[in-house]
Amino acid sequence: MNTFPMTNLGGVEVSRMIAGSNWFLGYAHQTHSKGEWIKQYQTRKNIADVLEVYLREGINVAMGPIAPMLTEALRDAEQRAGRKMHLITTPSWDLKASDVNLDSARSAFDEAAQLGATFCWPHTSMTDRLYDGMTGTIRHMETLCREIRQRNLIPGLSTHLPEVIVAADHMNLDVASYISIYNAAGFLMNVEIDWVQKVIHNAAHPVTTIKPMAAGRLMPYVGLPFSWSTLRDRDLVTVGTVTPEEARECIEISRATLEHRQANRELQYTRSKQTLTEAAK
Numbered sequence: 001m002n003t004f005p006m007t008n009l010g011g012v013e014v015s016r017m018i019a020g021s022n023w024f025l026g027y028a029h030q031t032h033s034k035g036e037w038i039k040q041y042q043t044r045k046n047i048a049d050v051l052e053v054y055l056r057e058g059i060n061v062a063m064g065p066i067a068p069m070l071t072e073a074l075r076d077a078e079q080r081a082g083r084k085m086h087l088i089t090t091p092s093w094d095l096k097a098s099d100v101n102l103d104s105a106r107s108a109f110d111e112a113a114q115l116g117a118t119f120c121w122p123h124t125s126m127t128d129r130l131y132d133g134m135t136g137t138i139r140h141m142e143t144l145c146r147e148i149r150q151r152n153l154i155p156g157l158s159t160h161l162p163e164v165i166v167a168a169d170h171m172n173l174d175v176a177s178y179i180s181i182y183n184a185a186g187f188l189m190n191v192e193i194d195w196v197q198k199v200i201h202n203a204a205h206p207v208t209t210i211k212p213m214a215a216g217r218l219m220p221y222v223g224l225p226f227s228w229s230t231l232r233d234r235d236l237v238t239v240g241t242v243t244p245e246e247a248r249e250c251i252e253i254s255r256a257t258l259e260h261r262q263a264n265r266e267l268q269y270t271r272s273k274q275t276l277t278e279a280a281k
Contacts (some may be wrong), residue, residue: 004058004251005258007206007234010154010176012118014061014086017254018208019054019247020240021064022215024073029188029215038242044073046243051077053247055085063088063179063208063238065123066108071115086118088208090158090179092125100130100140106147113151120148121156121179128161136167145174156208162191162199169204177208177236184226187214197230208236220250221263228257 004015022028024047026039047070051062055077064070066089074085091108095101105122112120122144130139141157148155157168158179165178181188182196188211189196200207209231213223227237237254241247249265256263269277 002056002058004255005233007236009119009156009206009208009236012086012154012176014236015059016234016236017054017059017251018088018236018238019051019059019062019085020210020238021062021067021070023240023242024050024070025064025067029211041242044069044076047073048076048080049244050241050247051085052080053244054251055081055083057248057251059251060084061086061088061118063090063210065089066091066111066115068115071117075116087116088119088121088156089115089117090121090123092123095126095129100144102140102143102147105144109148109151109153113153117153119156119176120151120153121158121175121177124158124160124179127157127159127164131159131161131164131167133163136163137171138164138167138173141168141173142171149174160188160190162196165199165203165207175205177206178203179208179210179238181211182207182209182227182231183211183214183218183223185214185217185223187211187217200235201232206234206236207231208238210238212237212239220253224250224253225257228254 004017006013007016024042026035028034051074062085078085089112091112093104093108109120132139145155154176156175156177160181168175186193212227213220239250241250252265253263
C-alpha cells in the first residue's frame with residue numbers, strides 16, 4: 001500500500017491530506033438541488049468505496065460531523081483496506097443566549113467518543129459565536145477543551161474567522177489544530193488570501209485547511225496545487241470527493257505537487273479539444 005506525507009496532531013501521526021465529507025452528506029455550498037442529489041446518490045457503500053481509496057493511498061484521517069452513516073462507512077473501509085482511519089468530528093449543539101449550554105455540549109462529546117473518534121473539534125457554528133472580538137478571547141473554550149480531554153478525545157476548533165486562530169494562540173488553548181477555510185478563490189474567506197496565509201504561517205499548531213477547491217468553484221488542478229504550495233510542511237488539506245475516481249485524481253494531483261512533477265492523469269476530452277489532439281499527432 002502507498003504512503004502519503006505525514007504530520008502530527010496532538011501526538012497522533014496523520015496524513016497531511018484529509019478525506020472530507022461535504023460531498024458525502026450533501027453540503028454542496030451550491031444549490032439545494034445539488035445537495036439533495038448528493039444525499040440521494042451517496043450510500044454507506046458508496047462512501048466506503050471512496051474512503052477505501054484514501055486509505056489505500058496512505059490517507060488515514062477523515063473529517064465530518066457526528067453522522068452514523070459516515071462512521072459506519074469509515075469502519076467498512078477500514079475492514080477492506082486493513083488500515084485504521086482516524087476521525088475528526090466537528091460537533092455542534094444548541095447554544096443558549098446566556099451560556100454555552102454545557103450539558104448539550106457534553107452529550108455531543110459523549111456521542112463523538114462512542115463513535116470512536118480520535119479528534120473532537122467544535123464546529124465553526126459554535127466557535128465563532130463564542131468568539132469575543134472586544135477581548136480577543138473565545139468564551140468557554142478552555143472548559144470545552146477540558147471536557148473533550150476527559151473523554152480521551154484530542155481537542156481542537158473549527159473557525160471561519162482567522163482572528164479566532166490568533167485568539168486561540170494568545171489564550172494558549174489546549175488544541176491540536178484549528179480548521180480554517182483556505183482556497184485560491186477566497187471563497188467564504190472574510191479577508192484577503194495573503195492575510196489568511198500569514199495567520200496560518202504564524203499559527204502555533206498545524207492548521208487544517210478546508211475547501212481547497214472552493215466547493216467546486218475551482219478545478220482540482222488549480223485549487224490543490226495552490227494549497228499545497230503555500231502551506232507549511234505540517235499543515236493539512238481536506239479534500240472532499242464524490243466518487244473513488246475523483247479521489248484517485250485529487251490524490252495524484254496532490255502527490256505530483258508535493259513531488260514537484262507533472263500529475264499522471266487523463267484529461268477530460270470534449271469535442272472542442274479535437275484540434276489540439278490532431279495537432280499533437
